[in-house]
Amino acid sequence: MASLTGAAAVLLAFILAYSTALTIYRLFFHPLARFPGPRLAAATKWYEFYFDIIKSPGGQFFKELSRMHDVYGTSDAEHLIKQHIDELTDVFESYLGTNNPINLQTTFLAYTTDVLYHYMFDTDAGYQRDSGAAQQWRHSMDAVAQATPFLKQFPSLLSRVALIPLPMLIWVLKRIQPDVAGLLGTHQVGCPRVL
Numbered sequence: 001m002a003s004l005t006g007a008a009a010v011l012l013a014f015i016l017a018y019s020t021a022l023t024i025y026r027l028f029f030h031p032l033a034r035f036p037g038p039r040l041a042a043a044t045k046w047y048e049f050y051f052d053i054i055k056s057p058g059g060q061f062f063k064e065l066s067r068m069h070d071v072y073g074t075s076d077a078e079h080l081i082k083q084h085i086d087e088l089t090d091v092f093e094s095y096l097g098t099n100n101p102i103n104l105q106t107t108f109l110a111y112t113t114d115v116l117y118h119y120m121f122d123t124d125a126g127y128q129r130d131s132g133a134a135q136q137w138r139h140s141m142d143a144v145a146q147a148t149p150f151l152k153q154f155p156s157l158l159s160r161v162a163l164i165p166l167p168m169l170i171w172v173l174k175r176i177q178p179d180v181a182g183l184l185g186t187h188q189v190g191c192p193r194v195l
Helices: 002-029 039-043 046-054 061-072 076-095 104-121 131-153 155-161 166-176 178-190
Strands: none
Touching (some): 002 039, 039 046, 076 104, 104 131, 131 155, 131 178, 166 178
């Protein structure tokens, strides 16, 4: 019986230590820790659980989220997304009253890329403002999509290609696959190398 009590005490101590470490991580080290809002909501999912399950009639966290936006404001990410939505709106408005079709795949790819590059790399890709560059970017993405099944079969090939100096790799790719070279050129200008 004593060994069972000892095991329960060790388990309880582990759970307490883990919960404490997780709370400290969420409050101080998690990428979202700098976002404004109630510390309890940042520390645990039980805050959301309360509004969705306990508080009558249930499923009310969306209302609490709206209230928190009113109190704490929106995050930088939300502001950034709204800024790029305004650019997307401008793109759509530029087609109003014309007989020119809009390429939705390229347009939404440009929007998504602009948001991600701005948020992740603090770089203005500017594809929404430059339809020619957006089209080239789409060709680059199509080329990568075509190469992906091949590269999945030879995963070590990609790590070996990453050893080639980027300017030399771009020079070679411009001759054999210019669309992929354009993608790597983008990464050379303002973003970390992704290979």
